Amino acid sequence: MDEITRRAWAYLSRVAEPPNRRIAELVSAEGAVAAADRIRRRDVDPALKRATEARHDVDRAEQDLAILDRMGGRLITAEDDEWPFLAFMAFRSVDCDKRPQALSPLVLWVLGPSQLCDTTDRSVAIVGTRAATSYGEYVTADFAAGLVERDVAVVSGGAYGIDGAAHRAALASDGETVAVLASGLDVPYPAGHSALLHRVGRHGLLVSEYPPGTRPTRRQFLTRNRLVAAFGRATVVVEAGVRSGAANTAAWAEALGRQVCAVPGPITSSSSIGCHELIRGGKAQLVTRASEVVEVMGRSGEFAPDRERPAATVDDLDDDELTVFEALPGRGTRTVDEIAVAAGMPATDVLAPLAMLSIRGMAVQEDGCWRLSKR
Amino acid sequence: MDEITRRAWAYLSRVAEPPNRRIAELVSAEGAVAAADRIRRRDVDPALKRATEARHDVDRAEQDLAILDRMGGRLITAEDDEWPFLAFMAFRSVDCDKRPQALSPLVLWVLGPSQLCDTTDRSVAIVGTRAATSYGEYVTADFAAGLVERDVAVVSGGAYGIDGAAHRAALASDGETVAVLASGLDVPYPAGHSALLHRVGRHGLLVSEYPPGTRPTRRQFLTRNRLVAAFGRATVVVEAGVRSGAANTAAWAEALGRQVCAVPGPITSSSSIGCHELIRGGKAQLVTRASEVVEVMGRSGEFAPDRERPAATVDDLDDDELTVFEALPGRGTRTVDEIAVAAGMPATDVLAPLAMLSIRGMAVQEDGCWRLSKR
Numbered sequence: 213m214d215e216i217t218r219r220a221w222a223y224l225s226r227v228a229e230p231p232n233r234r235i236a237e238l239v240s241a242e243g244a245v246a247a248a249d250r251i252r253r254r255d256v257d258p259a260l261k262r263a264t265e266a267r268h269d270v271d272r273a274e275q276d277l278a279i280l281d282r283m284g285g286r287l288i289t290a291e292d293d294e295w296p297f298l299a300f301m302a303f304r305s306v307d308c309d310k311r312p313q314a315l316s317p318l319v320l321w322v323l324g325p326s327q328l329c330d331t332t333d334r335s336v337a338i339v340g341t342r343a344a345t346s347y348g349e350y351v352t353a354d355f356a357a358g359l360v361e362r363d364v365a366v367v368s369g370g371a372y373g374i375d376g377a378a379h380r381a382a383l384a385s386d387g388e389t390v391a392v393l394a395s396g397l398d399v400p401y402p403a404g405h406s407a408l409l410h411r412v413g414r415h416g417l418l419v420s421e422y423p424p425g426t427r428p429t430r431r432q433f434l435t436r437n438r439l440v441a442a443f444g445r446a447t448v449v450v451e452a453g454v455r456s457g458a459a460n461t462a463a464w465a466e467a468l469g470r471q472v473c474a475v476p477g478p479i480t481s482s483s484s485i486g487c488h489e490l491i492r493g494g495k496a497q498l499v500t501r502a503s504e505v506v507e508v509m510g511r512s513g514e515f516a517p518d519r520e521r522p523a524a525t526v527d528d529l530d531d532d533e534l535t536v537f538e539a540l541p542g543r544g545t546r547t548v549d550e551i552a553v554a555a556g557m558p559a560t561d562v563l564a565p566l567a568m569l570s571i572r573g574m575a576v577q578e579d580g581c582w583r584l585s586k587r
Numbered sequence: 588m589d590e591i592t593r594r595a596w597a598y599l600s601r602v603a604e605p606p607n608r609r610i611a612e613l614v615s616a617e618g619a620v621a622a623a624d625r626i627r628r629r630d631v632d633p634a635l636k637r638a639t640e641a642r643h644d645v646d647r648a649e650q651d652l653a654i655l656d657r658m659g660g661r662l663i664t665a666e667d668d669e670w671p672f673l674a675f676m677a678f679r680s681v682d683c684d685k686r687p688q689a690l691s692p693l694v695l696w697v698l699g700p701s702q703l704c705d706t707t708d709r710s711v712a713i714v715g716t717r718a719a720t721s722y723g724e725y726v727t728a729d730f731a732a733g734l735v736e737r738d739v740a741v742v743s744g745g746a747y748g749i750d751g752a753a754h755r756a757a758l759a760s761d762g763e764t765v766a767v768l769a770s771g772l773d774v775p776y777p778a779g780h781s782a783l784l785h786r787v788g789r790h791g792l793l794v795s796e797y798p799p800g801t802r803p804t805r806r807q808f809l810t811r812n813r814l815v816a817a818f819g820r821a822t823v824v825v826e827a828g829v830r831s832g833a834a835n836t837a838a839w840a841e842a843l844g845r846q847v848c849a850v851p852g853p854i855t856s857s858s859s860i861g862c863h864e865l866i867r868g869g870k871a872q873l874v875t876r877a878s879e880v881v882e883v884m885g886r887s888g889e890f891a892p893d894r895e896r897p898a899a900t901v902d903d904l905d906d907d908e909l910t911v912f913e914a915l916p917g918r919g920t921r922t923v924d925e926i927a928v929a930a931g932m933p934a935t936d937v938l939a940p941l942a943m944l945s946i947r948g949m950a951v952q953e954d955g956c957w958r959l960s961k962r
Contacts, residue, residue: 347853476851476863478722479875488851491866491873498866498873500854 213291220248221289221319222273226423227251227264230435231315233308234260239318244289272423279398279424283413285323290316296332299442302468311467313435317421321397324417325576326365330585331388331417335365336505337444337465339458340374340451345483348374348451351475353381355448358502360387363543365416367392367443369436370409372402374450374458379412386544389416390443394428394436396420401428419443437461438468445509446471449496452486459486466495471508473499528572532557536565537574545581588666595623596664596694597648601798602626602639605810606690608683609635614693619664647798654773654799658788660698665691671707674817677843686842688810692796696772699792701740706763706792710740711880712819712840714833715749715826720858723749723826726850728756730823733877735762738918740791742767742818744811745784747777749825749833754787761919764791765818769803769811771795776803794818812836813843820884821846824871827861834861841870846883848874903947907932911940912949920956 213221221244224235238247238260250256251264252271280287288294306314322328336359338352356366356378365388368375375391382389391412393401397420400406412418421439422432437457441447441464449472452458465472474496477484490496499505529537539554539562540546548566552559566582569575576585588596596619599610613622613635625631626639627646655662663669681689697703711734713727731741731753740763743750750766757764766787768776772795775781787793796814797807812832816822816839824847827833840847849871852859865871874880904912914929914937915921923941927934941957944950951960 347855351854475854476859476866476873478853479726479850480722484851485875488873488875491851492875492879498851498863500860500863500867504867 213289217245218277218287219273220244221287222276222423223248223271224251225287225319225321225421226270226272226276227267228260229263229431230421231313231317232260232263233312233315234263236315236318272425276423276425280321283323283397285321285397285413285418287319288322288328289319294322294327294329295320296329296443298329299332302442302470303438305469306467313438314467317439319421321420321423322417323397323413325415325578326388326390326417328390328417328419331365331390332367332443334363335367335388335390335444336509337367337440337447337461338374338378338450339368339440339447339461340449341453341456341458341483341486342371342373342375343453343483344373344377344451345477345481347477347481348483349377351477352377352450353384355450355475355502355505356381356387356389357385359505360385362502362506364506365390367440369394369433369440369457369461370401370405370412371457372404376405376408378450379408379416383411383415391416391418392436392439392443393418393420394422394432396422396424396426398424399427433457434460438464441465441468441470444470446473446505448473448475448499448505449487449490450475451477451481451483452490453482454485454489456486459490462490462496472496473505473508475499529569532561533565533568536562537569540569540575540582540584542584545578545583547581551582588664592620593652593662594648595619596662597651597798598623598646599626600662600694600696600796601645601647601651602642603635604638604806605796606688606692607635607638608687608690609638611690611693647800651798651800655696658698658772660696660772660788660793662694663697663703664694669697669702669704670695671704671818673704674707677817677845678813680844681842688813689842692814694796696795696798697792698772698788700790701763701765701792703765703792703794706740706765707742707818709738710742710763710765710819711884712742712815712822712836713749713753713825714743714815714822714836715824716828716831716833716858716861717746717748717750718828718858719748719752719826720852720856722852722856723858724752726852727752727825728759730825730850730877730880731756731762731764732760734880735760737877737881739881740765742815744769744808744815744832744836745776745780745787746832747779751780751783753825754783754791758786758790766791766793767811767814767818768793768795769797769807771797771799771801773799774802808832809835813839816840816843816845819845821848821880823848823850823874823880824862824865825850826852826856826858827865828857829860829864831861834865837865837871847871848880848883850874904944905940907936908940908943911937912944915944915950915957915959917959920953920958922956926957 300316303314366382367390368378370391379389395401400409447465449458462472474487474490491498535555539551552562675691678689741757742765743753745766754764770776775784822840824833837847849862849865866873910930914926927937
């Protein structure tokens with residue numbers, strides 16, 4: 213993506229409250245650069261003119277991208293390989309009169325080593341109340357660890373309570389986790405989760421529809437929830453009060469045709485009321501362990517229970533590369549020395565093949581160890 | 588019922604393991620006295636001959652009835668007004684090849700002031716594991732009290748754990764409760780529940796298909812469970828382990844077309860596993876409070892949410908009787924003085940009308956107070 217195009221996307225990301233159907237249509241018809249240009253020149257239909265009235269001359273694209281670059285993040289759009297088309301496909305089947313927010317984002321601001329597309333191919337959203345009980349946090353950690361063990365990524369919203377417990381447990385089990393923020397990537401929210409979100413950005417993915425500097429609002433939380441639901445092949449509600457954000461995410465998941473699961477708890481606990489209501493109302497399947505979530509996903513037909521190694525590109529490898537590729541573990545990571553032992557090659561001879569595998573996107577280096585790419 | 592007939596029923600109750608289809612058919616064709624006589628004389632088909640081989644000459648009818656009389660109990664059959672035809676009707680629709688026990692009992696040995704037919708018209712079975720947690724016992728008490736408050740009787744099996752908590756809470760709330768035993772009425776089981784079962788027999792109903800002196804067996808517990816399920820318009824499982832008697836009762840309730848409800852609990856509690864399995868398998872509706880159980884019963888169409896006063900016989904009352912009848916409270920009891928105040932009559936003048944109402948079965952005296960009959 214050239215810098216002019218990139219700036220146009222960044223401008224479009226800020227010029228109206230996302231998601232905006234009219235901007236999406238204009239971009240689709242004329243491209244991002246022309247769309248940005250026309251919005252700047254006020255050469256747009258009255259509705260879009262109104263939607264962009266307040267911010268059309270606030271062009272902070274350069275600064276936003278500079279902040280993103282400093283953080284080591286990236287701006288992705290439907291033109292990128294990493295764009296999660298599959299996750300967003302479901303928005304097309306939602307009745308937009310009922311749910312005007314049911315649109316793909318225009319751009320995503322992303323930070324982290326994982327590839328959004330690959331990660332969300334095999335992921336579950338775990339959500340719940342900020343007022344989690346110790347029972348709820350324990351159960352969340354149990355589910356997150358169980359999912360990670362099955363090579364499933366854990367998506368959540370970075371909040372206190374269940375969200376935080378889900379991210380933490382996924383990280384602790386060396387699994388992939390995605391935090392979808394309702395603020396800019398440089399505005400960790402809640403502030404008390406700065407360190408946790410930093411770790412998510414280093415080892416998993418931080419994702420936001422909002423440009424740097426954006427502070428979260430209630431509207432943004434609800435808009436964000438649609439992405440949490442879209443990214444998870446299933447959504448698990450662990451604890452939820454009577455009216456909760458988790459119930460909103462569950463409603464999004466249902467609207468998107470995703471499986472909704474809920475964990476029961478003591479009927480004497482107000483933090484489980486929302487879960488029991490979802491189950492009673494036939495809106496969620498009762499689950500008691502991670503394997504049941506994976507089973508539910510399997511039934512939905514969206515998802516094969518076990519991932520196969522990438523076979524398509526193995527044909528392109530030379531002998532040494534293939535040998536080293538085969539020496540990478542199915543799960544977890546290995547040091548260069550361990551790979552050398554497994555490959556039956558001198559350690560010095562595995563480095564070049566590893567570099568080639570990395571360039572081909574088939575192996576990933578992580579903290580000095582190597583693993584198969586999840587692609 | 589004359590004494591000869593009564594002895595015939597008592598003999599038939601003991602001569603084969605109940606329920607026995609062939610005895611039922613023989614009684615239906617020839618009456619109890621002739622049936623008993625033919626069994627004694629071995630003048631029956633080979634299958635029935637075999638079923639009654641061991642006990643045909645053990646005639647303890649006189650002693651059994653003497654024990655029953657001393658306890659103040661009664662033996663009832665389909666010839667009695669009290670016989671719960673409605674509760675037993677569902678046995679006809681069960682596939683008897685799959686469930687050979689799906690038969691009405693031939694006789695029931697009953698002790699207690701309530702009328703079985705009326706009580707089971709408006710009742711819920713609460714069942715669960717003997718290994719109840721304090722959570723389970725608390726929830727049971729909460730449900731039983733809530734049901735009794737809605738004038739619903741609580742049926743259970745008299746066991747330790749959930750059963751006992753259900754009976755106790757119903758008694759404590761001055762409600763009706765029915766314990767269906769797998770032993771004779773004079774063999775309180777478990778022995779530790781002697782006092783509790785005695786109270787159930789004084790204030791509610793003790794019911795058994797087995798003659799006095801019968802000790803419970805595993806087979807009898809399972810056979811008994813069909814009566815618990817049949818007597819409840821719905822069955823609520825509060826806590827149940829993986830393979831439990833409660834699950835057996837729930838299966839009976841399902842086979843009989845009764846509503847099955849289950850209370851969720853912590854997924855970390857082994858005592859809730861059975862409940863979660865019932866809900867997950869679509870075999871039970873998740874419930875969190877008594878009102879939801881009543882709602883479920885209402886949906887089943889078997890049951891009107893609120894009971895009306897008996898209207899059919901009001902026309903038969905004279906003015907004073909009608910005035911006193913109207914002065915009886917909708918729920919609970921009143922002293923004679925309170926009734927006099929409510930009726931606007933001297934206390935001495937309400938006694939005769941109360942006695943007449945009692946004779947007509949429209950009012951009941953209880954511990955010196957009066958209430959509407961539940962009939």
